[in-house]
Amino acid sequence: MRKHLARRDFLKVSLAATAGPACLGLLPRRAEAAPEPPPQDAKLTTYRLGPHIWIRWQNRLLTSYRAHPTQKYPYFFPLTGPLSGLSLTTETSEPYPHHRSMLFACDRVNGGNYWQQDLPAGQIISAGPRLGECTDTSAEILDQCEWKKPGEPVVMRDGRKFTVTVPSPLVRLVDAEIRWIAVEDVTIPRTNHSLFAIRASADVTPWGGGTLLNSEGDSSEADTFGKPAAWCGYHGKRLEQGVPGEIVEGIALMDHPQNPWAPCPWFTRDYGFISPTPFNFHDEPWQLAAGASVTLRYRVVLHAGDPQQAGLDEIYRQWTGG
Numbered sequence: 001m002r003k004h005l006a007r008r009d010f011l012k013v014s015l016a017a018t019a020g021p022a023c024l025g026l027l028p029r030r031a032e033a034a035p036e037p038p039p040q041d042a043k044l045t046t047y048r049l050g051p052h053i054w055i056r057w058q059n060r061l062l063t064s065y066r067a068h069p070t071q072k073y074p075y076f077f078p079l080t081g082p083l084s085g086l087s088l089t090t091e092t093s094e095p096y097p098h099h100r101s102m103l104f105a106c107d108r109v110n111g112g113n114y115w116q117q118d119l120p121a122g123q124i125i126s127a128g129p130r131l132g133e134c135t136d137t138s139a140e141i142l143d144q145c146e147w148k149k150p151g152e153p154v155v156m157r158d159g160r161k162f163t164v165t166v167p168s169p170l171v172r173l174v175d176a177e178i179r180w181i182a183v184e185d186v187t188i189p190r191t192n193h194s195l196f197a198i199r200a201s202a203d204v205t206p207w208g209g210g211t212l213l214n215s216e217g218d219s220s221e222a223d224t225f226g227k228p229a230a231w232c233g234y235h236g237k238r239l240e241q242g243v244p245g246e247i248v249e250g251i252a253l254m255d256h257p258q259n260p261w262a263p264c265p266w267f268t269r270d271y272g273f274i275s276p277t278p279f280n281f282h283d284e285p286w287q288l289a290a291g292a293s294v295t296l297r298y299r300v301v302l303h304a305g306d307p308q309q310a311g312l313d314e315i316y317r318q319w320t321g322g
Contacts, residue, residue, distance in 0.1 A: 001088060043136035044166060044206040053129050053141050055164050060085055062172060063164060065141050067126035072119065074126045074143065076162075077101035079198075081249035082170050082304045084238045088251040090201050090272070099199035099273055102300060104178055106279070107193035110155050110186055112148055124158075137252040138165040139218050156180045170304040181293040186257070189285040192267055196298045197275035199252050200234040206270040207243060210236025213264065213307055215316070226281065229264035230316050232274050235306050248305055254316050256297035 008056050041058045048054075053065045060080070067074035078087030079102060089101040098116040105124060107115040125146050132140030147156040158180045165173040176196065188194070200235035204210035206220060213219050214229035224232060235250025253274055255264055261278035268274050273292030276298075279286060288294070299319050316322070 044134065044139050044164070046134055046139045048129070048131060051126060051128060052217040053131060055139055057166055057172070062166075063174070065129055065143075065162065067129050068142060069125060070119075071123075072098070072113065072116075073100070073103060073105045073124035074129070074145065075100040075103040076174070079174070079251065079300070079302055080172075081238065081247075081302060082172055084247050084249055086201070086238055086249075088201050088204060088234075088239040088249060088302055090199055093199065093202065093272070096272060096273070099197065102174070102198045104158070104160070104176070104196050105193075106188065106195060108189050108191040108192070109147060110184070112147070112149055112155060112186075113174055113193075120150055122147065132161065137167070138163060140164075145153055145161075154183045154251070156183055156186060171310060172302040172303075173315075175298040175319075176296075176298045177302070178296045179293050180296060182290050184290045186288045186290075187285050188279055188287075190279060190282055192277070194277045194279040195275060196253070196296065197273065197277070198251060198300065200251055200272035200274070202245070202272060203239045204234040204236040204250060205272040207272065208236065208239075210234050211306075212268060212270060212274075214268075215313065221268050224266060224268040226265045226267075229276075230257075231301075231312055232266050232268060232276070233302075233307060233312070234272065234274075250301075250303050250305075250307060250310065252301045252303070252307065252310075252312055254299040254301065254319065255322070256299070257320055259296055260294050 015075040031316050045056045051067045055062045063076050063079050065076055077091045081088050091101050105111050105115045114122040127144040132142045143160050145158045146154045148154045158178055160178045163175040193319045202208040206212050212234055214224045214232040216229050218224045231252050232290040233250055233252025237244040238247045255276035264276040265276050265281045267277050267280050
């Protein structure tokens with residue numbers, strides 16, 4: 001098998017993929033014997049189990065929203081690749097194991113820490129997630145969260161909607177819309193621990209032999225850090241039995257141009273952390289008056305192939321209407 005798909009071949013694969021990845025010879029060797037799901041299973045299924053919501057595609061796990069009250073904050077894990085079935089994020093990993101897969105959080109909110117440290121420093125507490133509108137190819141997850149220290153008044157609230165969509169066999173989307181509301185006057189000084197972020201699986205990061213790339217064509221932490229971009233992501237060969245295989249998959253995070261800090265500089269790391277965060281680059285503390293709010297939008301793309309093959313620029317244009 002060739003190590004990379006040409007653009008023309010990739011489009012052929014996209015059209016043929018409805019027959020199932022294993023039929024195309026694109027699954028890892030360990031999965032080749034697995035039976036293909038019946039055609040009627042080519043849809044999203046959802047269920048809630050306590051404070052967690054599970055979403056499956058073709059009866060295989062796509063993602064789970066985890067919101068247990070003992071957690072620091074709600075987060076998604078896993079976020080599985082379209083071909084391999086392996087997560088494109090890590091639930092926790094060194095260095096900095098407080099990064100949880102895909103999260104929305106922030107440090108230094110009125111002196112509290114809603115990003116790391118133990119729960120007494122601050123916690124983002126879910127009221128209990130619920131499923132919204134669901135179809136065979138999309139599912140909504142709705143949640144309301146309070147930001148507070150144990151035994152102290154609420155500092156901020158957020159209302160969040162995540163929409164998981166499977167537009168094609170080789171692409172999966174997670175769209176986030178978050179309204180962040182100040183309950184009291186809020187001040188956030190400069191911090192690198194802030195807002196919407198992903199922690200990628202090691203095998204798609206530069207530390208694991210993968211590639212960090214942004215929409216401007218810049219590659220690596222050295223060339224992407226602090227620069228505005230429409231999207232930033234990781235891609236690489238997925239590991240098969242501990243060694244790089246033939247399947248290339250990636251995960252990209254997109255920053256909406258109507259977000260209040262757009263175009264926002266990115267915080268990037270070769271070990272697998274990316275976030276379009278303004279607070280690491282502000283000279284003055286950011287303030288939000290009690291009762292005021294900001295609305296934030298992000299898109300996460302789980303894709304087969306590299307960013308060009310996956311058409312990330314077109315996916316971004318379709319999302320933003322640009």
